[in-house]
Amino acid sequence: MVTPLVPGPAPRTPRTPRTRSVPPRTPSALPRNGALSVWPASTAPLADGDLAVGGVPLTELADRFGTPVYLLDEAEVRARCRAYRDAFPDAAVLYAAKAFLCRAMAHWAAEEGLGLDVCSAGELELAVTTGFPPEHIVLHGNAKSPYDLQAALRLGVGRIVIDSPSEIARLAVAVPEGGDHQKVMVRVAPGIAAGGHAKVRTGTDDQKFGLSLTDGSAHHAIARILDQPHLELVGLHCHLGSQITSAKPYLAAVRRMVGLLARVRDQHGVTLPELDLGGGHGIAYRPGEPVLDIAALGPRLRAELADSCAAAGLPVPRLIIEPGRAVVGPAGVALYRVLAVKRTGHRTFVAVDGGMSDNPRPALYGVRYAPRLVGRAATAPPVTATVAGRHCEAGDVLAGEAELPGDIRPGDLLAVPVAGAYHLSMASGYNLVGRPPVVAVADGGARLLIRRESLDDIRSRDVGL
Numbered sequence: 071m072v073t074p075l076v077p078g079p080a081p082r083t084p085r086t087p088r089t090r091s092v093p094p095r096t097p098s099a100l101p102r103n104g105a106l107s108v109w110p111a112s113t114a115p116l117a118d119g120d121l122a123v124g125g126v127p128l129t130e131l132a133d134r135f136g137t138p139v140y141l142l143d144e145a146e147v148r149a150r151c152r153a154y155r156d157a158f159p160d161a162a163v164l165y166a167a168k169a170f171l172c173r174a175m176a177h178w179a180a181e182e183g184l185g186l187d188v189c190s191a192g193e194l195e196l197a198v199t200t201g202f203p204p205e206h207i208v209l210h211g212n213a214k215s216p217y218d219l220q221a222a223l224r225l226g227v228g229r230i231v232i233d234s235p236s237e238i239a240r241l242a243v244a245v246p247e248g249g250d251h252q253k254v255m256v257r258v259a260p261g262i263a264a265g266g267h268a269k270v271r272t273g274t275d276d277q278k279f280g281l282s283l284t285d286g287s288a289h290h291a292i293a294r295i296l297d298q299p300h301l302e303l304v305g306l307h308c309h310l311g312s313q314i315t316s317a318k319p320y321l322a323a324v325r326r327m328v329g330l331l332a333r334v335r336d337q338h339g340v341t342l343p344e345l346d347l348g349g350g351h352g353i354a355y356r357p358g359e360p361v362l363d364i365a366a367l368g369p370r371l372r373a374e375l376a377d378s379c380a381a382a383g384l385p386v387p388r389l390i391i392e393p394g395r396a397v398v399g400p401a402g403v404a405l406y407r408v409l410a411v412k413r414t415g416h417r418t419f420v421a422v423d424g425g426m427s428d429n430p431r432p433a434l435y436g437v438r439y440a441p442r443l444v445g446r447a448a449t450a451p452p453v454t455a456t457v458a459g460r461h462c463e464a465g466d467v468l469a470g471e472a473e474l475p476g477d478i479r480p481g482d483l484l485a486v487p488v489a490g491a492y493h494l495s496m497a498s499g500y501n502l503v504g505r506p507p508v509v510a511v512a513d514g515g516a517r518l519l520i521r522r523e524s525l526d527d528i529r530s531r532d533v534g535l
C-alpha cells in the first residue's frame with residue numbers, strides 16, 4: 071500500500087494576529103472586469119488614481135517599504151489553492167515552489183491542503199525547516215546534485231522524480247542500508263508539444279527534461295528501477311510545459327501515459343498507483359489573454375483518465391498535479407518608481423527603479439505586461455511607451471508597448487500586475503542593485519515577508535581580496 075501524497079487539507083493553524091499598518095480607505099465597489107481583470111480579486115480603485123490590494127493602498131505600500139517592492143495578496147493565493155482542491159477533489163495538488171517560495175508561501179500551501187514540488191535542496195530545506203511535512207514533497211530536477219539527493223533522503227521526501235538513467239544507480243546506492251525504500255517516479259517526455267514559448271515546452275524529445283516515451287528510454291529506466299531493491303517505483307510523471315491554455319494536450323498526455331502504465335503492467339506485472347501530470351496551467355498577463363479553465367480541466371482529466379484506464383483494463387491511478395504560476399502569479403503585484411522619461415526617435419522610454427534583476431521574464435521569453443500608473447489621476451491621453459529597467463542592458467525591458475498616460479513623469483508610481491510567479495524566484499544580482507522586498511497584504515494590513523537585499527548582504531558574501 072503506497073502512502074498517498076497529501077491525504078487532505080491540513081488543519082488550519084490559527085493565523086498570527088497582525089497589526090493594521092495602514093488605515094483602510096473605503097474602496098469604490100467596482101466589478102473586477104476590463105483593465106482590472108488580471109489583478110487580485112481584492113483590488114479596488116481609490117480616489118486620486120490609487121488602487122488598494124488586500125485593503126492596502128498601493129501608494130502607502132510604496133511609501134512604507136520603498137520601491138521596487140513586490141506584494142502578495144494572501145487571500146488570492148489561498149483562494150487559488152482552494153479552487154484547485156475544488157476542481158481536483160481526488161487528486162494530490164502540489165504547489166510548484168519554483169514559481170515563488172518563502173516560508174509564508176509554504177505555510178499557506180500547507181494550510182490549504184497542498185503538497186509541494188521542489189527542485190533543489192535549497193527549496194526543500196526552506197520548506198521543511200519551516201514545518202512543511204516532507205512526506206508531502208516531491209523532488210524534481212534534470213541534474214540533481216549529490217547534495218540534493220542526500221538532503222531528500224535525510225529529510226524523507228515523499229517522492230523523488232528520476233530524470234536521467236545515471237540517477238537511478240546514484241540514488242539507489244545513496245539510500246541508507248536497512249532504511250525505508252525511497253519512493254520514486256519516472257519523468258517521461260511523452261512527445262507532446264505544448265506551452266506558451268519554445269523555452270518552456272518540455273513534453274517533447276528535443277529538450278533536456280525527462281526520458282523519452284517514443285524511443286523507449288522511459289521504459290528502459292522503469293525496468294532498471296524495478297530491479298533496484300531500495301527504490302520503490304510508485305508512478306509516472308510528465309510536465310508538458312508552461313502557459314498551456316487548452317485542456318487538449320493534457321488529455322493527450324493522459325492517453326499516452328496510461329498506454330505506458332499498461333505496458334509496464336504487461337511486461338513487468340506491476341500496476342503503478344500514481345500518475346503525475348505536472349503543471350503548466352496558463353494565466354493571463356494582460357486583460358483579454360486566454361486562461362486555462364481549471365474548474366473545467368479537473369472533470370475532463372478525471373473522465374479521460376477513467377476512460378483510458380477502463381480501455382486498458384487498469385485501475386485508475388491517483389492523479390497528481392503541480393501548478394505553480396496559476397497559484398501565485400495573479401496574486402502578486404510589482405511596484406516601481408519612474409526614474410526617467412525619454413523620447414528617442416518614435417519611442418517613449420519610461421525607466422523605472424527595477425528591471426531584469428527582479429523580473430527577467432520579458433528578456434527571456436518576450437512576455438508582455440500591462441503596467442498601470444497609480445497614485446495620481448492621469449490627465450493626458452494615453453501613449454504607447456516602453457517601460458525599461460535600470461540595468462546596463464539594452465534588452466532590459468519590463469513592458470514593451472505599454473499604454474500609459476502621455477504625461478507620465480519621474481516620481482510616478484507604476485504597478486505591474488501578475489507579478490507573483492517566476493519574478494523573484496528568478497531574480498539575479500545584476501549590477502548589485504539588491505533584490506526587492508516581498509510584502510503580504512491581507513485584511514487591510516501589510517507585513518514584510520522578505521526584506522530588501524541590502525549592500526551589507528551583498529558585501530557579506532564577498533569574503534576575499
Ligand SMILES: Cc1ncc(COP(=O)(O)O)c(C=O)c1O
Nearest residue numbers: 166309312349350392393394395
Ligand atoms: C516538473 C514541473 N512541475 C510543475 C511546474 C510548474 O509549472 P507552472 O508554474 O507553469 O504551473 C514546472 C515548471 O517548470 C515543472 O518543471
